[in-house]
Amino acid sequence: MFRIIVSLFIGSVIVALNFTSDWAEARVTTNATYKSFSSAIVNADIGLHVGLYGINVTLKGNPLVQFNETIDYNEMFSWHDTMEEEYEEALEKGLPNPILYIAEKFTLSSPCGLIFQYRYSGRYASATLWTAFCCWMLTNILFSMPVILYAGYMMLATAAFIFFSMASFSTIMNVPQCIFSIGTDSFEAEYSHSFWLALATGVLCTIIGILVVMFDVMIPEKVKEAFSVGVDSCEDDDVSCGEGYLNTIFLEGVTISPLTTKRVSVSY
Template sequence: MAALGHTFPFYAGPKPNFPMVTTLAIIITIFMISLVTFIIILPGIRGKMRLFWILRVVTSLFIGAVILAMNFSSEWSVGQVSTNTSYKAFSSECISTAVGLQIGLGGVNITLTGTPVQQLNETGCYNKESTWRLGENYAEEYAKALEKGLPDPVLYLAEKFTPHSPCGLHGQYRLAGHYTSATLWVAFLCWLLADVMLSMPVLATGVFQLLGLLFFSTAMSLTLPCPLRLGTATLHTHCGPAYWITLTTGLLCVLLGLAMVVAHRLQAFFSTVGEDPVLEWDPEEGGLLSPRYRSTADSPEPQDIPLSEASSEVPCEESDCALE
């Protein structure tokens, strides 16, 4: 229609909104409700433990919300450019527009906003989201976009991520998204365990987040340079907010985990200084002898045992006695 007709491309239905707003809003709402619930019961905690629990709960909820939200975010790699480009294929009509590209773990999102919005008797405001998650067919979604007659810049960028594109962007980002998403889910599981045991699972949470970043960074570095030219400008991508937020949260988890390990070691070290191991009978462990530590203050003082007079006399040999 866009190539043969004399009308400009349009959507058959209403234009969709940004695809990830609803998901992120639900995640933020759930964690905010959890935080408000904790604040309600906070007056029941007395003394210095109140400050400890505030820091622990706020930090824990922040880490969990970041891991879950970034898994569904589409801003791992982003780019935007303002240019004058054609509005439809095989047409010399150009519009002034801002084109944005957001690459996530599960797909790519392309936005087009006219500057001004109303140009050529059209409302230049489009948003196209295509996914490559398991069970989704990116090529089929691209074919439907061609049937709808989307603007030429949107179709141009979407074509670069098709499986048969010579750029090879689809295979690299699809595999990286799968592995990164899987490691983030493992990190989320470690976060759940960290709520029960605030020690090693925190360290594991950070390690898996950093491992996911390694997978995504590897895909970006191994991808061959593929120029994205839109009119007179070229669109360049770079690491987005989701990447840097995940990196910051992963480093925070690693530091917290190391701090917990060091604190645990120091506590164990100072609790055993000046204590002597004593074997005691422990009926709860099946009657086995298990070491118990007793401080030097509780240890009995050494007692001097006097020797008896008989034992203090040294017996002489028969030859010596005979000489006497």
């Protein structure tokens, strides 16, 4: 049961990591201009959450109600093709200035070029994660067959592709970072929960893969018994197989010859 739970945990995490929006995050609490053509200043928590398919920008007032308006925004911008259209829609809706400022940094016209960094790294990270998911499925299939050694190899391959996805996403940190300045404060994105969860899952897969390979080499029979594969119950000394009986009613006209056994004597 524990083995099943661990396997389901690994598979669920790999799938979930593709759709989370907290691979990288940035937060700041500051005073900022609320909306365009207005001198209203609000105090708010501003958050940037980066996923593999887009960004999520949050704005929450301190306090929540200011200027007779509830300030609690959570806007999603995806970069499947381009963010230009979504940015224009945000302008038409009249979203607060901090959200528009952050979203503008990810458009094609922005000098920061964040869209190119995050979009391509996210695509490659997602592709390698789905490859890791395929390796995980093959691992479970091989664990149900008398080829435990290859199941261990596939678990190591699962870990390798998880690490490849992390390396792909990490390329965004190797380029000059664009600093976001809102009001009198500034901030930049850093690794967040999903990135570290991917690291922990990759390490877990590595440990499991190494243990399976090592035990299969050292004690292969015990490993097969542990996974309930490749064990013939009738050949086990501790298990007695029951005798079979033939119903003679269904054997009319059939000649049955008794089985003969040969005894072999061995002289020393």
